[in-house]
């Protein structure tokens with residue numbers, strides 16, 4: 555395991571932060587930490603990066619207890635909020651980061667280090683801006699530079715706090731490709747994000763934080779698949795408050811737990827979701843809707859099943875139901 559935590563807790567004078575987080579991140583994987591704003595994601599990664607001391611609990615990163623210099627040397631970290639010195643060029647910023655990472659000043663002037671800087675800037679798509687001052691950079695360019703600083707010393711583990719939040723779709727696509735390249739090279743990536751499509755496309759495993767607590771963690775296919783099956787959506791018309799009970803009784807209790815009312819308006823439009831084992835089961839539910847006098851506008855697999863999962867998790871928590 556690249557990261558292992560047990561009951562890791564950090565609050566700010568008893569408030570906020572995150573509590574009792576137990577999770578494992580496998581070496582060579584891309585792991586996504588999901589959760590709405592304020593869920594405790596940054597607090598958690600700051601502990602992993604050695605910037606916050608936990609109140610309680612245990613953790614190892616790269617096989618070492620938190621904050622050990624030997625482990626930190628192999629760790630690249632992109633914080634959520636950072637500012638670089640406006641008057642420096644990206645190459646100068648990276649040279650400075652090389653020194654912060656433990657290289658002697660003369661080492662950062664060596665041809666090998668200069669080549670490393672060039673390669674890293676190239677990797678994040680900043681080669682052409684290598685000699686411009688950081689002060690004139692867009693937010694997206696600054697984020698790329700932050701990523702370059704995290705990758706400069708060829709870490710075995712990179713912890714990225716919202717690495718693509720300021721990037722446009724092309725930038726996000728590039729960063730996704732870059733993260734996949736890193737995984738191919740055996741680098742473990744820990745990603746804090748609320749970009750669900752990133753997690754869906756990239757991550758091998760994920761965890762969901764809400765209100766400082768861990769609600770679910772595991773391989774992505776298990777989180778999305780649950781007990782197996784596919785997430786299916788049905789757009790219906792003629793929906794009335796009593797339709798829900800009618801359907802529940804018509805299914806005799808066997809199918810009812812499958813159905814979840816995701817949206818309903820006062821015009822009778824409703825969106826229901828269900829986890830079905832196959833198309834036949836989805837077809838059975840369609841016939842049931844029609845028999846119950848509802849209009850079926852659309853039926854098909856959920857386009858973004860992670861989003862549905864995310865919303866379900868958040869909703870279950872709001873209702874006080876733990877899953």
Ligand code: ADP
Pocket residue numbers: 566569570571572589590591592593594595596597598
């Ligand atoms: P996320 O990264 O998921 O948005 P954070 O870890 O930043 O969440 O914050 C989790 C909770 O802890 C929030 O309620 C936030 O207000 C609180 N918090 C974070 N940092 C501090 C701090 N330095 N002082 C006090 N409260 C904090």
